[in-house]
């Protein structure tokens with residue numbers, strides 16, 4: 001085979017590259033000059049105070065919104081400059097879950113997981129059910145396959161949402177506040193699922209969260225946004241940022257008590 005050089009290059013290309021990105025709405029800028037890479041198989045957390053623009057950054061990264069300036073590369077290809085067909089292809093490689101994680105209430109868990117396969121593939125029903133069960137197995141939800149979403153706990157809904165996001169073979173999962181609204185034990189179980197998916201399947205994760213416990217447990221690296229300077233003020237291994245950052249804002253975030261009230265940005 002004459003292809004190792006190409007695949008070696010593909011392996012070293014970051015899963016996601018954010019290049020000098022400017023994010024905002026109308027004339028309001030939330031973030032400027034943001035640059036960072038997410039390596040394959042890495043769990044990267046985007047953190048910062050409520051309202052600083054974490055979700056907006058993620059929506060720009062997945063091509064849902066167009067950045068004011070800069071670029072986002074998915075596996076080396078620009079999702080910002082891609083035409084509609086290319087963009088759809090790149091987005092197929094991204095599995096996305098939002099805060100609500102909404103499943104279709106009228107479909108069983110299995111049918112929900114199968115839904116993207118029903119919509120976007122012509123795989124036979126038996127095969128699709130098999131894939132859906134395998135995905136449910138990965139998130140420890142097989143026993144709930146026949147249940148309706150209304151019968152699931154918050155943690156189960158989140159895990160089912162992740163399984164559905166993986167249905168089309170996404171290798172990069174983008175999770176927006178996955179542990180929002182979950183009790184600490186359920187949130188810790190979800191963290192365990194994220195780590196298992198990375199370790200077992202080599203998936204890449206970009207997770208928006210401000211849950212300190214979760215950040216310290218799952219993140220290989222963290223990118224911290226700051227609303228006042230509209231910039232990334234820290235990037236690194238969370239425990240190192242906590243213990244050694246020279247920036248008081250970063251130390252303050254990492255050394256707050258987990259049960260302290262949230263700081264909300266109002267402008």
Ligand SMILES: Nc1ncnc2c1ncn2[C@@H]1O[C@H](COP(=O)(O)OP(=O)(O)OP(=O)(O)O)[C@@H](O)[C@H]1O
Pocket residue numbers: 025030048049050051052053054055056057210
């Ligand atoms: N579609 C939109 N149009 C205009 N403004 C928006 C839009 N989406 C979000 N915003 C505003 O941008 C700011 C940042 O919102 P965003 O949801 O990105 O922050 P966040 O850091 O994820 O917050 P949280 O942690 O509370 O979820 C907020 O003031 C929000 O009201």
